[in-house]
Amino acid sequence: MDEIKEIFLAEAVQAIEELSMLFTELEKNHDSKKAINAIFRITHTLKANAAGMGFNDIASMAHLMEDIFSEIKNNKLELNTQLFNDLFKANDILAKMIAAISDPSIKVVFRGTRTKLDVILREARGQGIVVTDDVPAVSAPPTPAVSEPAPSEIVSPENLPSLDDFNAAIEAAHKANENVTASVENHSEEVEEVEEEEEEVEEDTKVTFSDNINIPLRKLDNLLNLVGELIIERDRVIAMSQLDAYGGKSNDFARLTRITSEIQYSVMDVRLVQVNVLFSKFHRIVRDVANLEGKKVQLVLEGTENEIDRNVLQIISDSLIHLVRNSVGHGIELEADRIKAGKNPLGTVTLSAKNEKDAIIIDIIDDGRGIDPNIIKKVAVKKGVITEDAAKTLSDTDAIMLIFEPGFSSAEQVTSVSGRGVGMDVVKKSLDSIGGVVTVHSEIGKGSTMRLRLPSSMAVKGALLFELGESQFAIPLAYTDAVVSLKKNEIHKVRGGLLATYLERNISIVFLKDLFVLDQNTEISNAIDVSLHKSFDQLADDDMIYVLVVSYNNHDMGFVVDRLLQQKEIVEKPLQSPLDQIKFISGATILGNGNVCLVLDTPSISNFLFKSTKLK
Numbered sequence: 001m002d003e004i005k006e007i008f009l010a011e012a013v014q015a016i017e018e019l020s021m022l023f024t025e026l027e028k029n030h031d032s033k034k035a036i037n038a039i040f041r042i043t044h045t046l047k048a049n050a051a052g053m054g055f056n057d058i059a060s061m062a063h064l065m066e067d068i069f070s071e072i073k074n075n076k077l078e079l080n081t082q083l084f085n086d087l088f089k090a091n092d093i094l095a096k097m098i099a100a101i102s103d104p105s106i107k108v109v110f111r112g113t114r115t116k117l118d119v120i121l122r123e124a125r126g127q128g129i130v131v132t133d134d135v136p137a138v139s140a141p142p143t144p145a146v147s148e149p150a151p152s153e154i155v156s157p158e159n160l161p162s163l164d165d166f167n168a169a170i171e172a173a174h175k176a177n178e179n180v181t182a183s184v185e186n187h188s189e190e191v192e193e194v195e196e197e198e199e200e201v202e203e204d205t206k207v208t209f210s211d212n213i214n215i216p217l218r219k220l221d222n223l224l225n226l227v228g229e230l231i232i233e234r235d236r237v238i239a240m241s242q243l244d245a246y247g248g249k250s251n252d253f254a255r256l257t258r259i260t261s262e263i264q265y266s267v268m269d270v271r272l273v274q275v276n277v278l279f280s281k282f283h284r285i286v287r288d289v290a291n292l293e294g295k296k297v298q299l300v301l302e303g304t305e306n307e308i309d310r311n312v313l314q315i316i317s318d319s320l321i322h323l324v325r326n327s328v329g330h331g332i333e334l335e336a337d338r339i340k341a342g343k344n345p346l347g348t349v350t351l352s353a354k355n356e357k358d359a360i361i362i363d364i365i366d367d368g369r370g371i372d373p374n375i376i377k378k379v380a381v382k383k384g385v386i387t388e389d390a391a392k393t394l395s396d397t398d399a400i401m402l403i404f405e406p407g408f409s410s411a412e413q414v415t416s417v418s419g420r421g422v423g424m425d426v427v428k429k430s431l432d433s434i435g436g437v438v439t440v441h442s443e444i445g446k447g448s449t450m451r452l453r454l455p456s457s458m459a460v461k462g463a464l465l466f467e468l469g470e471s472q473f474a475i476p477l478a479y480t481d482a483v484v485s486l487k488k489n490e491i492h493k494v495r496g497g498l499l500a501t502y503l504e505r506n507i508s509i510v511f512l513k514d515l516f517v518l519d520q521n522t523e524i525s526n527a528i529d530v531s532l533h534k535s536f537d538q539l540a541d542d543d544m545i546y547v548l549v550v551s552y553n554n555h556d557m558g559f560v561v562d563r564l565l566q567q568k569e570i571v572e573k574p575l576q577s578p579l580d581q582i583k584f585i586s587g588a589t590i591l592g593n594g595n596v597c598l599v600l601d602t603p604s605i606s607n608f609l610f611k612s613t614k615l616k
Contacts, residue, residue: 008053009101015046016095017281023087024283030079040069046094058097061110064117065090068124077124086120088284089113219270226263233259268457271311275353275362276304278313282324286349289328296346297332303353308360309457315434316362316454319427323364323450324349326424331368331448341445343367358462359478362452371442373399383408397554400440404428428553432603435461435478437552453478461572463589464548465565465597468513472597474570474589475548475559479602482549483564488539498536500558502549507556509547510609511535512600516584535560552606559600572599583608 047062332347498509586601
């Protein structure tokens, strides 16, 4: 039963996602028979599956939706905005009811919505109102059958009803009508009461994922074949080792290495999913935010066939929600303002994905008003994010990046979409956790592009290995721009720090061995003045040093190391408590020689070094 239940939940979640997409499509094109038929088929299947599993409330809600679309198919029910709002709400409730099967702590209030759909259905059918869930059932009083007398039938005074009979009939009709009216009024009050109760339940805008994924059979077959080869090669190498016959057998180990690499990438391939799994959910999000803001916005999806690690996709889902909501709420103008500016009244938000080496690029593009760096600076100063002096020297690019600072918001009014001072900083934190980077390009009056550069896989990441003293470290290639060698006289002391020029750009130079011995609670200005010059002062003028040029959050830095080793793909594991509190280390990996190699936390180092620039 547990296995059957998992299958039901996987199919039910997929059904809810498809219904949301189809509702959005049908709302744009009321004449889409394809969408209507698909919705009817999905709700019918969901009803049957839920009933078979004993989930009667889910079956009842799905049955009502199925019947409503039956009436729509027969042109007995007209599609309108209110009906779509009710259908979207019913779909959200269905999603929560399905989620509550696995998590009983989830509170689901559904009676009001179910009753409202029942009323809509019966009105479409021309029936009396019949209310479920302990609300008295009332149907219209029967209409007496009246027949014409046969031509040969003679109506005599004796056959006519008496005056008392007429009075009794009229009185009974009045009582029946009063009962119907009272029941309908009671029903309306109860529907309103339950709807108010439903509105009190906080809306959940998080994107959820099923724990089941569909894997093409060819991928599993390839994985199985590679496992078989690995076992054969393993047994052969063991047998050879027992005979001590290693001389001239390096090709055997090369073959074993190749096979293990293939099986590694095959497993990674199984974890990949198309970004459309996430992108398709944003039709509903854009629709809801646009309606709330009173705007007309369309969503365009590009590159949905590109693949990315499912774990990466799940981690960034909340970030994408914030960015898309921000594009609609802050970026896209009202219809009147767009017309005044000579733009199409219909705003456009584009979600685009593309592969680039070992990363995937996701762009969130809007054709809205753009981001004015001068306004950002004023708001940042007003909110105490930066000082007035710092704002004067801040570049436009750095000013725009201030939107990712905690508590920053340029919204003049607090709404359910914007102005609460939370959200964009969450984007930066979630990206940092997986080695992702966000950049922003904006042009006033034309729109903005927010670009996320994400690792295509969480299982393996490219890294550059180096030594400090006798210890080995790794730094993710996602942050590494280049490796250069400099002489001491090419590095200069500026404002208590160290500076060098690389490709006509000024970059801050940091000796990592000096940084690691700092007390991390030390004030940053004092740290620069006192401690970060120690290794530099000990160098001779013609000494050559190795510098890793890294970039994070529009800041270029040069990390000085003792020795460069090699570029290598590593599997990073997080540090366990209490080591997880170390600021400059994000995790660790095991090298081929069995040694533990610590992985640098570039975002943490950058924030530590440049905090004074923004806040002081």
